[in-house]
Amino acid sequence: MTTLKVNGHDHEIDADPDTPLLYVLREELKLNAAKFGCGLGQCGACTVIVDGKAVLSCVTPLLLLKGKEVTTLEGLGTVEKPAPIQRAFMEEQAAQCGYCIAGMMMRAQALLQRNSKPTDAQIRSEMQTNLCRCGTHMRILRAVHRAAHLMDTAELTPNREGSAQ
Amino acid sequence: MNGPVNLDRRQVLAGGGALVVSFSLSDAFAQDHAAAAPKPPGSLATSPYLDAWIRIDADGITVFTGKAELGQGFKTAFQQIAAEELDVSFASLKVITADTLLTADEGYTSGSQSTQYSGTAIQNAAAQVRELLLAEAARRLNMTVENLRTENGAVIAPDGQRLAYGDLVADNMLHVQAQPKSKLKNPATYKVMGQPVPRVDIPAKVTGGAAYVQDMRLPGMVHARVIRPPSYGAQLTECDTAAVEKLPGFVKVVRDGNFLAVVARKEFQAIKAMKALSKATKWKEKPGLPRQDDLLSVLTGLKSKDTTIFQQSDASAVGQKTIEATFTRPYQAHGSIGPSCAIAQLADGTMKVWTHTQGVYPDRQGIAEMLKVPLPSVRLIHVEGSGCYGHNGADDAAADAALIARELPGIPVRVQWMREQEHTWEPFGPAMVTRLKASLDGNGKIADWNFDVWTNTHSMRPGGAGSMLAAQHMAESFAVPEPQPIPLPAGGGDRNAIPIYKFPNAKVVHHFIPEMPVRVSAMRALGAYHNIFSIESFMTELAELAGVDPVEFRLNHLEDKRGREVIEKAAKEFGWQKGQKALPDRGYGFAFARYKSLAAYCAIASEVEINHETGRPRLVRAVAAVDSGQVVNPDGLINQVEGAILQSMSWTFYEAVTFDDTRITSTDWQTYPILRFDAVPDKIDVHIINRPGMPFLGSGETGQGPAAASLANAVASATGRRLRDLPLTRKKIKDAIDA
Numbered sequence: 001m002t003t004l005k006v007n008g009h010d011h012e013i014d015a016d017p018d019t020p021l022l023y024v025l026r027e028e029l030k031l032n033a034a035k036f037g038c039g040l041g042q043c044g045a046c047t048v049i050v051d052g053k054a055v056l057s058c059v060t061p062l063l064l065l066k067g068k069e070v071t072t073l074e075g076l077g078t079v080e081k082p083a084p085i086q087r088a089f090m091e092e093q094a095a096q097c098g099y100c101i102a103g104m105m106m107r108a109q110a111l112l113q114r115n116s117k118p119t120d121a122q123i124r125s126e127m128q129t130n131l132c133r134c135g136t137h138m139r140i141l142r143a144v145h146r147a148a149h150l151m152d153t154a155e156l157t158p159n160r161e162g163s164a165q
Numbered sequence: 166m167n168g169p170v171n172l173d174r175r176q177v178l179a180g181g182g183a184l185v186v187s188f189s190l191s192d193a194f195a196q197d198h199a200a201a202a203p204k205p206p207g208s209l210a211t212s213p214y215l216d217a218w219i220r221i222d223a224d225g226i227t228v229f230t231g232k233a234e235l236g237q238g239f240k241t242a243f244q245q246i247a248a249e250e251l252d253v254s255f256a257s258l259k260v261i262t263a264d265t266l267l268t269a270d271e272g273y274t275s276g277s278q279s280t281q282y283s284g285t286a287i288q289n290a291a292a293q294v295r296e297l298l299l300a301e302a303a304r305r306l307n308m309t310v311e312n313l314r315t316e317n318g319a320v321i322a323p324d325g326q327r328l329a330y331g332d333l334v335a336d337n338m339l340h341v342q343a344q345p346k347s348k349l350k351n352p353a354t355y356k357v358m359g360q361p362v363p364r365v366d367i368p369a370k371v372t373g374g375a376a377y378v379q380d381m382r383l384p385g386m387v388h389a390r391v392i393r394p395p396s397y398g399a400q401l402t403e404c405d406t407a408a409v410e411k412l413p414g415f416v417k418v419v420r421d422g423n424f425l426a427v428v429a430r431k432e433f434q435a436i437k438a439m440k441a442l443s444k445a446t447k448w449k450e451k452p453g454l455p456r457q458d459d460l461l462s463v464l465t466g467l468k469s470k471d472t473t474i475f476q477q478s479d480a481s482a483v484g485q486k487t488i489e490a491t492f493t494r495p496y497q498a499h500g501s502i503g504p505s506c507a508i509a510q511l512a513d514g515t516m517k518v519w520t521h522t523q524g525v526y527p528d529r530q531g532i533a534e535m536l537k538v539p540l541p542s543v544r545l546i547h548v549e550g551s552g553c554y555g556h557n558g559a560d561d562a563a564a565d566a567a568l569i570a571r572e573l574p575g576i577p578v579r580v581q582w583m584r585e586q587e588h589t590w591e592p593f594g595p596a597m598v599t600r601l602k603a604s605l606d607g608n609g610k611i612a613d614w615n616f617d618v619w620t621n622t623h624s625m626r627p628g629g630a631g632s633m634l635a636a637q638h639m640a641e642s643f644a645v646p647e648p649q650p651i652p653l654p655a656g657g658g659d660r661n662a663i664p665i666y667k668f669p670n671a672k673v674v675h676h677f678i679p680e681m682p683v684r685v686s687a688m689r690a691l692g693a694y695h696n697i698f699s700i701e702s703f704m705t706e707l708a709e710l711a712g713v714d715p716v717e718f719r720l721n722h723l724e725d726k727r728g729r730e731v732i733e734k735a736a737k738e739f740g741w742q743k744g745q746k747a748l749p750d751r752g753y754g755f756a757f758a759r760y761k762s763l764a765a766y767c768a769i770a771s772e773v774e775i776n777h778e779t780g781r782p783r784l785v786r787a788v789a790a791v792d793s794g795q796v797v798n799p800d801g802l803i804n805q806v807e808g809a810i811l812q813s814m815s816w817t818f819y820e821a822v823t824f825d826d827t828r829i830t831s832t833d834w835q836t837y838p839i840l841r842f843d844a845v846p847d848k849i850d851v852h853i854i855n856r857p858g859m860p861f862l863g864s865g866e867t868g869q870g871p872a873a874a875s876l877a878n879a880v881a882s883a884t885g886r887r888l889r890d891l892p893l894t895r896k897k898i899k900d901a902i903d904a
Binding site: 032042090 | 235237238298360363364366367368369370371372373374375376377379380382412413431432434500501502503504549550551554583584635800804806807808809810811812814816820833834839840841842843845846848849896
């Protein structure tokens with residue numbers, strides 16, 4: 001048994017220590033957002049946040065996560081109470097098939113947590129890790145800009161719903 | 166549709182009292198007597214019962230489509246169409262997509278035909294259902310229909326009395342055949358159609374909701390992995406299962422000839438078991454792949470069936486200046502971000518398969534044939550997957566799941582392909598060669614035009630079992646079906662080979678190559694991608710030869726009015742000017758096509774920057790104009806065209822499947838690189854020319870060809886060098902600059 005902190009809650013995980021975080025999230029914790037894309041750390045569909053940093057969960061074994069905090073897209077907000085990044089992606093309709101989108105959002109979220117006013121060049125550079133095949137890139141970039149703006153606004157009004165940090 | 170009552174329109178008309186008076190009586194009689202009665206529009210022609218499309222019951226109003234949502238967003242568009250013509254709120258409807266038990270058989274979701282066929286069927290069915298409801302209300306109120314109106318899910322009487330649709334529908338009232346004509350709404354009164362309604366599927370996708378077949382978790386579900394042969398035609402000679410059987414979570418090895426799979430309780434256990442079993446197997450491989458670096462000779466050297474698909478002559482037009490060019494396209498991958506996945510369960514005598522296939526009915530046929538069971542004992546249910554862009558591994562994964570689930574009765578089996586499996590086993594977009602030759606007359610107009618295209622079939626989709634890998638690999642294997650060309654006007658490899666422009670002399674020959682050394686099938690736009698790339702590159706070359714601006718040159722040869730408007734719109738919005746000079750190392754490109762010569766029109770102007778040192782191309786900006794008839798959801802349409810431009814840019818600048826004489830060697834994103842964010846343009850603008858009341862024209866693939874040619878023309882404009890061998894890589898551009 002390994003204790004793993006995900007989205008603010010401790011979980012007892014019954015999986016081999018070499019099991020990649022992705023399978024723990026999807027199978028043991030029944031979380032959908034992190035996606036299997038390559039299992040090789042090449043596409044970013046599995047991106048989650050570990051201690052504030054964007055991490056590729058498909059190549060991160062459970063044993064490396066002791067004492068660390070994992071955040072997935074589910075931990076940011078809900079349809080009813082979306083986080084700024086989620087609101088932004090909805091408002092920009094930034095998805096076609098949407099399979100890559102959860103990973104995109106987590107990488108963007110990690111960026112915005114450490115840099116609330118990124119330039120367009122910084123966003124593009126950060127998102128370089130993640131692949132989209134439908135060609136939704138323009139909307140993804142717009143959504144990240146919008147999320148930055150929404151987060152800024154949210155900081156000014158601390159009670160605003162969904163400002164999960 | 167469970168145990169359908171055989172009640173046709175005539176019976177309803179006979180027993181329906183006032184219904185007869187109000188609802189298209191003359192049409193109904195005409196249908197009885199006319200030998201060649203006009204068919205109702207869209208897919209109503211093949212699935213004519215209204216309740217195949219719309220049902221109203223205690224659950225509310227449900228719309229059914231036989232098409233599969235692949236990320237195009239049509240589920241939202243169809244909900245808009247139905248809400249509009251039914252006069253109900255958008256939110257009060259739900260849409261059920263492809264399911265062999267529940268929905269009409271609409272074949273494949275392909276060829277940009279969903280809105281054209283299914284959307285049209287839903288639009289007309291909804292309008293006719295609304296008429297039936299009005300008639301029923303009139304009968305109950307003893308009034309004429311003219312005194313009644315509909316609003317927000319109810320029929321309203323002049324005194325304000327409301328009869329809700331749900332109360333008006335009784336028994337099988339909607340189980341009637343559609344009429345050829347519907348009383349469609351006046352587009353000027355549309356409230357929901359034409360609006361950028363937010364997509365219904367996006368909220369779940371951005372909050373971690375269950376949105377894909379990959380997200381399904383059935384009680385007691387186990388995980389399977391297939392161990393595919395290392396190359397086409399490899400034979401399994403040794404397979405020692407002893408070690409893998411001792412692994413934790415092991416459930417079963419399923420072997421049937423060259424089909425090999427392992428099942429475990431948990432997913433990562435299945436992956437470990439797959440790796441272990443893979444090590445414990447030996448395969449006999451044989452080289453059989455062609456030379457990847459010389460596809461031009463390979464394709465033109467294979468035996469072909471040649472058909473002249475277009476010819477016209479006018480001896481009065483005589484060419485003076487002639488040019489020739491050859492264009493090539495490599496095999497290219499669909500490259501879905503999520504590898505294929507399916508879940509199958511054999512229970513109560515039925516094999517149920519949840520799949521992201523594009524064709525639940527044809528797949529059902531293939532799986533039933535493979536399992537040697539009757540069709541009704543197989544049910545396929547479409548659940549969204551990662552975007553497919555054509556025939557990827559989806560159908561194969563569905564067959565894999567069914568073959569494994571048959572060995573584990575009662576237990577749901579989830580098969581997830583690995584990245585390397587999707588990259589090496591998906592059926593690729595076929596390689597192509599085109600050869601063009603044309604002459605200009607003394608006035609700078611094209612006098613004669615010759616176009617030859619060499620390629621394989623562009624669809625090996627299932628129908629029979631032999632199209633599925635599992636069925637090909639099992640001991641009693643099914644042979645790969647004989648490849649067939651897709652008939653014109655849509656065409657396959659010859660899609661868009663016949664030019665939309667008017668030339669006095671023209672000849673177009675399709676060299677159909679039956680032999681398929683590499684596994685191929687349908688990829689977004691089929692042959693249109695390369696044919697338009699070739700035609701539109703060559704048009705710009707001819708414009709240069711004539712000394713005429715490329716936009717003007719196209720207009721000089723185009724009669725189609727809507728096409729001209731699309732070209733003019735894109736040029737205007739881009740700021741295209743005759744003789745314009747781009748910044749140093751930058752160039753402008755232009756291209757146009759009407760997809761399939763019968764679907765949406767699309768023109769794209771682009772600006773490309775070339776890094777002179779490295780040769781690296783970057784799309785700076787693109788402006789597209791598109792006419793897809795009546796627009797249902799403008800934002801959805803823009804999203805599709807933006808995506809088409811970026812995906813086509815990725816194909817055009819970067820992508821080629823690689824192989825040695827035996828194996829596919831592009832196995833992942835390192836060896837098959839695609840577009841990343843550093844190459845994303847500054848701006849893409851898509852301008853829609855809406856055509857209120859006109860038929861829906863498919864638009865999901867309309868951007869692929871024009872984008873490729875626009876980029877190639879911009880690269881030529883920036884470098885002064887014409888590249889005709891796809892992809893237009895950094896190295897090829899650099900070599901051309903240095904040459």
